[in-house]
Amino acid sequence: MENWSLFSLCVLLGLTSRWAVSFHSYSGAGKPPMFGDYEAQRHWQEVTYNLPVHEWYFNTTNNDLNYWGLDYPPLTAYHSLVCAYVAKLLNPEWVELHASRGYESHSHKLFMRATVLFTDILIYIPAVLLYCFYFCDGSSKQKVATALCILLYPGLILIDYGHFQYNSVSLGLALWGILGLGLGWDLFGSLAFTLALNYKQMELYHSLPFFCYLLGKCIKQGLIGRGFFQLAKISLTVLVTFALCWMPFLSDPKQPLQVLHRLFPFGRGLFEDKVANTWCSLNVLIKIKTLLSRETQLFLSFALTLLFILPSSLKLLSKPNLWQFKLALVNSSLAFFLFSFQVHEKSILLAALPVCLVINEIPLIAIWFLLTSTFSMLPLLVKDGLLLPYVVTSLAFLFLSLYLLSALERSTEEELRLGLYRKLTRHWLPKLNLSRIIKWKFWFSLVAMAALSFTSVWLEPPAKFPDLFPVLVSILSFLHFLGFIIYFNLVQLMEPQRKKSQKKTN
């Protein structure tokens, strides 16, 4: 069968599963007075359409910031504005100032879901296809299989088409950035990533690897001469893009400050709700939220994050190729997720994207991580009434990706990229069969996740610990993520001279 038909079948399957998930409930459905993220997005359409730009981020009589005030950068606001224009055409009631609060109807849901699908088709899906086409090793069937697995990643589908968000825009733009850098189009890549950053500030998790990769490349080209010019061009691109995005807000110095204040709410504390990172998990044993002062918390979080991203970034700086870049993205986003301030459980998607990109090279670990990331969001999904799609998409992803990528067969120590690590530890632990241990751990972890999913839905928590199951889910996921960050750091830092080079390394 020809390539184009296989790729199109793959896209159609991805789109079908996305739209089928969208039949289910969304965040805050039927839950006044605050509702959820779905209402937040609708509210932003209302605000951006009806109010002038300089009022969008400010608390005014018409714009109550306590009711889902805008807390994403301007590009999200512009996107909401465009959607609002379409909404006004279809049914003005959807974006009526004040009157449309809490508006819920079947046709409105279809409209909102359609906007997610539209941006997905426009931005994320083409990026995935191009990535698999250009940067996947192996036959064309292997590329299609990889594309299908990436498109069927449950976490992104459930959050975007279930809970309701537009992660496919920011992640898609970041992926275009990675594509650009991989193909050697540095300016295009920087532009795309800057746009991603201006869509969601969480993309900062990815910014250090982008910076180190580009800087490393420029240094390699010679800091005096071509490298310097390249650096200048990139910086100029980034600055101009920022300026263009923020242009309406640059007239008055108070504007950008207020926007930044909304984007980085340090006042909201170390963490909110249950999230699978260090601070929330640590809080179970030691109440650090109340024990330590705000400044100490900030300092601790900053220090630990830096500690975990520095080695990876420095390695990337010294060896700027695509493989290192992808691993650095994983390590950086995981480090931020685990140690940063005010992390939400959905931020795990920022780590999931680069892991999707290594699914062809290290299938077993990548699949394991992707399943864990979906599992870590279980309390959120259950709250949104997305249990059925969660179970179906996770199981489908597990079986299909294990089958299509032969993950269990490709798990020797060499293939797990732990060859060098194994050589070093051979002195202490000669009889260690890493491959078998990892496979056993994989199955054991799957059973644990399935069991915990089952119990957290079926059983009632004891009265003394009403939050028992979300906490258990968070802690289990946290332990997994800790293991993964160590693994990915090992793989990146201990990378030996690869005999088989990537197709397009720069």
Place this chain on the structure above:
Amino acid sequence: MAAPVTNDQSWFFALALGVSFLKCLLINAYHSTDFEVHRNWLALTHSLPAAQWYYEATSEWTLDYPPLFAWFEYGLSHIARFFDKEMLVVQNLNYASPATILFQRLSVIVADVVFFYAVKECCKCLREDKGKYLLGKPSFILTVLLLWNFGLIIVDHIHFQYNGFLFGVLLLSIARHFQNRHFEGALLFSILLNLKHIYLYIAPAYGIYLLRCFCFTQSNADGSLQWRSFSVVRLVTLGTIVLSTFSVSFGPFIALGQLPQASMTGGLVQEFQHSVLPSVSPLATLVCTVLSILPALFRIWHRPNGARGFLRCLVICALGSFMFGWHVHEKAILMAILPLSLLAVESREDARIFLILSITGHYSLFPLLFTTQELPIKILLLLLFTIFSLTSLKTLFRKGGALLNPLEATYLLGLIPLELICEFVYPLTVWQKTFPFLPLMLTSIYCALGVTYAFIRLYISLLTCSDSTKKIKTQ
């Protein structure tokens, strides 16, 4: 593919599992009144004694399937108890709690296991199964064409029916005839008739084939009938099988004197008076149907072509009754499309007919799902099936030029503007209020062209095919 090639059957399970996951995702999609129909049947078979099943009329959806299906619903009702007892109360009309929906949808998905088994058996009947790689193997293509059939997914798992299970029995019966296990095939078909009487339309094909190729144990050298080889034993055995199945199914009701009630006249008696065109009576349609399938029956009596000729005749009977029958549902096109898939992976001409019939027939099912929410799903799934069938069959029969001639290709491409007009442009015009059924009429007429064309081509291929394959030496 990266899939392990050494394990021959793993791809089958992957495909079956994949489509099952898709079906699970569609649990919350729109469902038609057929959902309430089956819930009502669960309720009345569970709550009432068998003597009252065909009399119960609290709901407008009275039992109008044969008794074996009623027993099937009865069996299901015992599992339904654990999901939601309220669905088994007859008075709970239109009861559709989440547990009810989950149970009913899962029952269709699980019942499809019969279909999976039948498809596996059909793959074994293919004459040759060689292919350079997995995606080019006839068995793989056939499996996808059947397991991922657009019509089945749409009708069973969205609209809501149990066709997968029933077609599984049909395909299994066909497979058994291919494998020369005729008694099993006959038994399975008798069971099928007692599950859903619509399969009566293809009973003539079975009757003629079994009489000609099985009861007459040998043919002459030129393929004509050898009267002296008539085997009474076989005829009697077949008769016993059929009669005993019917008696098991209808027996209890005959004993209770309820046979007239169980005659399932639902829909057969409603006559319409048309305003413009001449009105058609049920008798006229019966005559037309019989006339349309008679040549095919004569052909396989005169010059049988083994099991493949039988299958071709079966498809013609199904298509003939679809085109001329009384009160035919658009879903009945599946009775022609699914068996034709078997022939499509083996012969070039059949592949061509299959493409035209399946794409047109599947498109004609679009009006069944009229909700906006399901619009993307039906378009995506139809594209999925169409692209796969087109490219895989083209690759399979790449020797000998293009599979579809320009006229056929243009006709099929014409479905795209038709869809755009009917579902996107027309609703925005003024005529939507005054002539709301115009898009439906356009769809029906356009698809009728394709179906008729396929019917004619199928007939030509039946009447002109020679006995070039092995001589029929039945056991």
